[in-house]
Amino acid sequence: MVLQIAYCPPIEYFALLAKYSCVQLEAWEHYQKQSYRNRCRILTAGGPMDLRFPIVHDGAERITDIRVDYSTPWVRQSEYAIETAYDSSPFFLYYRDALFAILDAHPQTLWELDLALIRFFCEKIGIDPVLEPTPEFLGADVDIHPKHPSAYVPNPYSQVFSDRFGFVGNLSVMDLLFNEGPDAISYLIW
DSSP states (O other): OOOOOOSSSHHHHHHHHHHHHHHEEEESOOOOTSSSSSEEEETTTEEEEEOOOBOOOOOOOOOOOOOOOOOSOOOHHHHHHHHHHTTTTTHHHHHHHHHHHHHHHSSBHHHHHHHHHHHHHHHTTTTTOOEEEESOOOOSSSOOOSOOSSSSOOOOOOOTTTTOOOOSSOOOOHHHHHHHGGGGGGOOOO
């Protein structure tokens, strides 16, 4: 299985990681705008919201060479949005510090940041796929993109703002982890 790198990926992504013991991450692709590479979707009191981080546009083409732009306070803003959205979720406080430590470490590249977050969520959910960069361009086996409809339908679970919006599916895996904690793995079906 070959997947694209993604920032706090949607639940669909982790359902695939849970299904396969070895997953290759496409390391030779070019950066693609408006993708999950530098955005994720969370559920807030105002409804679904995209969190994005800026990149440095310096001519780098390969996804592993794209640098994260820390010249704006996006880390602080993202942490505030996550805290505001999930502070009342049952398991947020158990995972908050470790998640924020990854963001606060300011990994230099998009690849390093996304991979650290993917590994964090895998560990906390309790899955252990081998994650390897592709040795050459292979292309992803599944197109997980915010602008393309997904065939994946997650099992509903308790969400903080379900009284306002009903169940909102395929958000960032952080929504599942913060709401279901150690039981998150049981929701990863494909």
